[in-house]
Amino acid sequence: MKHLLGLRDLSKEEILKILNLAKDMKLILKSETKKTPHLQGYSVVTLFYENSTRTRTSFELAAKFMSANTTSISVATSSVQKGESLLDTVRTLEALKTDVLIVRHSVSGAAHFIAKNCSFSVINAGDGMNEHPTQALLDMFTIRERLGKLEKLKIAIIGDILHSRVARSNIWGLKKFENEVTVYGPRTLLPPFIDKFVNVASSLEEAVCNKDVVIDLRIQLERQKRGLISSKYEYYEFFGLNEDISKFISKDTLIMHPGPVNRGVEISSEIMNLPNCTIEEQVTNGIAVRMAVLYLCTRKEVN
Amino acid sequence: MILIKNANIINGSTKDTQKADILIVDDKIEKIAPDIEIENPGLKIIDATGKYVFPSFTDIHCHLREPGFEYKEDIKSGSLSAAAGGFTTICCMPNTNPPIDNRAIVAYVKYRAKEVSPIEVLPVGAITKGLNGEELSEIGFMKQEGIVAISDDGKCVMNANLMRNALLYAKDFSIPVISHCEDTNLSEGGQINLGLVSTVLGLRGIPREAESVIVARDILLAKETKAHLHITHVSTKESIELIRMAKEWGVNVTCDTCPHYISLTEEEVMGFNTNAKVNPPLRTEEDVEALIEAIKDGVIDCIATDHAPHHKDEKNVEFNLAPSGTVGFETAFAVLYTFLVKKKGLDVSKLVELLNINPRRILNLKPNMIEENQKANLVIVDPNREWEVKEEDIVSKSKNSIFLGKKLFSFVETVIYEGKILKKDGEMEC
Numbered sequence: 001m002k003h004l005l006g007l008r009d010l011s012k013e014e015i016l017k018i019l020n021l022a023k024d025m026k027l028i029l030k031s032e033t034k035k036t037p038h039l040q041g042y043s044v045v046t047l048f049y050e051n052s053t054r055t056r057t058s059f060e061l062a063a064k065f066m067s068a069n070t071t072s073i074s075v076a077t078s079s080v081q082k083g084e085s086l087l088d089t090v091r092t093l094e095a096l097k098t099d100v101l102i103v104r105h106s107v108s109g110a111a112h113f114i115a116k117n118c119s120f121s122v123i124n125a126g127d128g129m130n131e132h133p134t135q136a137l138l139d140m141f142t143i144r145e146r147l148g149k150l151e152k153l154k155i156a157i158i159g160d161i162l163h164s165r166v167a168r169s170n171i172w173g174l175k176k177f178e179n180e181v182t183v184y185g186p187r188t189l190l191p192p193f194i195d196k197f198v199n200v201a202s203s204l205e206e207a208v209c210n211k212d213v214v215i216d217l218r219i220q221l222e223r224q225k226r227g228l229i230s231s232k233y234e235y236y237e238f239f240g241l242n243e244d245i246s247k248f249i250s251k252d253t254l255i256m257h258p259g260p261v262n263r264g265v266e267i268s269s270e271i272m273n274l275p276n277c278t279i280e281e282q283v284t285n286g287i288a289v290r291m292a293v294l295y296l297c298t299r300k301e302v303n
Numbered sequence: 304m305i306l307i308k309n310a311n312i313i314n315g316s317t318k319d320t321q322k323a324d325i326l327i328v329d330d331k332i333e334k335i336a337p338d339i340e341i342e343n344p345g346l347k348i349i350d351a352t353g354k355y356v357f358p359s360f361t362d363i364h365c366h367l368r369e370p371g372f373e374y375k376e377d378i379k380s381g382s383l384s385a386a387a388g389g390f391t392t393i394c395c396m397p398n399t400n401p402p403i404d405n406r407a408i409v410a411y412v413k414y415r416a417k418e419v420s421p422i423e424v425l426p427v428g429a430i431t432k433g434l435n436g437e438e439l440s441e442i443g444f445m446k447q448e449g450i451v452a453i454s455d456d457g458k459c460v461m462n463a464n465l466m467r468n469a470l471l472y473a474k475d476f477s478i479p480v481i482s483h484c485e486d487t488n489l490s491e492g493g494q495i496n497l498g499l500v501s502t503v504l505g506l507r508g509i510p511r512e513a514e515s516v517i518v519a520r521d522i523l524l525a526k527e528t529k530a531h532l533h534i535t536h537v538s539t540k541e542s543i544e545l546i547r548m549a550k551e552w553g554v555n556v557t558c559d560t561c562p563h564y565i566s567l568t569e570e571e572v573m574g575f576n577t578n579a580k581v582n583p584p585l586r587t588e589e590d591v592e593a594l595i596e597a598i599k600d601g602v603i604d605c606i607a608t609d610h611a612p613h614h615k616d617e618k619n620v621e622f623n624l625a626p627s628g629t630v631g632f633e634t635a636f637a638v639l640y641t642f643l644v645k646k647k648g649l650d651v652s653k654l655v656e657l658l659n660i661n662p663r664r665i666l667n668l669k670p671n672m673i674e675e676n677q678k679a680n681l682v683i684v685d686p687n688r689e690w691e692v693k694e695e696d697i698v699s700k701s702k703n704s705i706f707l708g709k710k711l712f713s714f715v716e717t718v719i720y721e722g723k724i725l726k727k728d729g730e731m732e733c
Contacts, residue, residue: 105621109622130505192502
């Protein structure tokens with residue numbers, strides 16, 4: 001595997017390979033020393049054009065646990081502020097002997113653009129509204145770990161599907177395993193033709209009822225200003241995982257969220273505290289999955 | 304003196320092809336007859352056996368980028384690219400820097416074209432000063448200087464009252480108003496057609512209604528003002544239905560579409576291909592079919608290239624940052640031949656209507672026909688040649704062709720304008 005740009009173009013076998021390796025990597029995370037030599041001598045750079053705490057730290061720790069030389073470029077203090085183009089930034093990173101670049105960018109396809117213009121490996125840490133593959137992989141890892149399987153499940157994705165790269169990566173990934181995926185959210189936040197890929201529920205109750213997994217998405221509050229939702233209070237009332245809807249969710253249903261959470265907007269604190277809510281577990285599993293991805297992207301024999 | 308032997312002459316007015324030799328003396332066609340024999344040491348003989356000879360083409364909508372963006376294209380390089388594609392009359396849009404919104408800039412473009420262009424360049428003036436959509440330009444002065452139409456192309460005149468005034472005012476000067484139909488409130492932030500591909504790739508979509516609501520608005524304004532409205536680069540089925548209805552109503556409306564809208568769909572964007580980023584965006588198979596149908600039944604009057612050159616560095620960026628547009632002169636004929644004649648069985652004479660007769664009629668230009676005593680403006684096309692669009696073969700300064708890597712049928716081999724050979728056997732001679 002040279003790059004990880006998205007799950008749409010990844011085969012089921014490739015996804016399983018990552019998830020199986022992540023299982024081994026999780027053992028390393030549980031050990032006291034948390035250090036392996038897998039990436040010794042490799043140079044791993046994180047380049048984030050958007051704010052992030054968990055994804056960036058998770059990638060950095062994953063690389064560090066595997067002994068990579070890591071550097072993180074903060075766009076706020078980089079040459080980007082002097083007007084350097086992404087292409088020139090990529091050329092500079094190439095000259096600086098980067099082996100793996102982990103990139104987050106606000107433009108869909110930015111990771112693909114970099115991969116087309118460089119010789120190093122590119123891992124997409126979220127590109128615009130397109131994909132966030134490691135988030136979906138860690139979701140899939142968590143589902144498999146908790147439920148013991150990843151196939152033929154009933155999964156609901158709730159919220160802003162239109163703008164969500166997490167939703168897209170999850171849809172492409174989960175569909176490869178014959179899962180029945182249902183989405184629900186305000187109609188202004190559902191993309192056209194989404195029913196060609198997944199079911200679209202007609203109510204929140206229908207969406208969450210009898211599901212093995214409910215993935216709740218973060219809502220960006222600026223959508224309110226763009227006229228896509230009216231207010232966060234109304235969103236919580238009609239589309240949020242609140243007290244009213246919790247009675248329709250089985251205690252065996254996994255409740256997931258990619259974070260960071262807007263408490264009281266898309267999900268209530270009470271639901272977040274339920275034992276079947278996996279938000280923190282997802283964060284830990286994220287490191288294991290990213291270790292596996294970094295390992296596979298640096299294996300020349302696999303490339 | 305040029306003698307074209309064994310020409311299949313297609314003037315477009317009749318479905319019959321005339322097989323004859325064509326003798327060109329100076330800038331005119333002196334004789335069209337079978338087996339012309341002539342003894343002259345300076346005579347150039349072109350064998351056109353098995354090839355079509357058409358009147359050369361007229362493009363109602365292109366961008367030459369001069370003044371202001373000469374790094375993308377200039378009047379000379381754009382004209383050469385047009386000549387390579389068989390176009391000998393082209394209308395350049397006013398979104399230059401400064402924009403063509405006053406008589407001085409019109410005069411500049413005309414002067415430069417006379418100096419450097421081997422073909423006829425006719426400027427289109429801006430509807431509004433600075434293309435700002437606020438105040439009408441000095442349309443009368445620009446007409447005196449040589450504009451053939453007005454347009455704020457690239458931008459829509461969003462103020463309906465101003466558009467109404469533009470239509471009324473242009474009527475006094477007998478020129479069409481070329482409308483770029485795009486409701487910018489609906490298209491804001493959009494990158495590609497709002498549809499399946501935008502959903503898959505997570506690119507912000509432009510709803511098709513962004514085009515058709517303005518088409519509807521402008522039709523109603525043209526109906527009321529009885530002015531000549533020309534809707535350019537039509538891309539959706541709904542726009543076509545509205546224009547068809549308007550023509551039935553008797554509204555003075557004409558329209559064009561571009562080669563890429565009748566041949567490609569939004570699928571071209573897959574892989575974040577910035578060369579496939581155009582405005583309006585590529586639509587769906589259903590739209591392509593509707594456009595072809597509209598060409599067949601005459602609702603679409605002509606084909607414009609919307610030749611929109613951009614520098615390679617501008618297209619080799621993140622998708623959102625890439626400018627919209629594709630170069631188009633050099634592939635136009637072959638795309639139309641491949642997708643309309645070869646795939647859909649249209650009569651080849653229809654292409655002459657689309658590329659010559661109708662655009663000239665819309666612009667109130669003298670007809671361009673292959674007839675004795677007419678100017679010798681013609682192209683020779685090999686209908687059987689298959690070729691791949693390659694960057695290195697493009698004559699335009701810019702190489703951002705949406706058709707790169709595509710195989711097309713038919714090739715514009717020879718181009719003659721006012722008796723001068725601009726291209727011969729595929730090689731530029733100007």
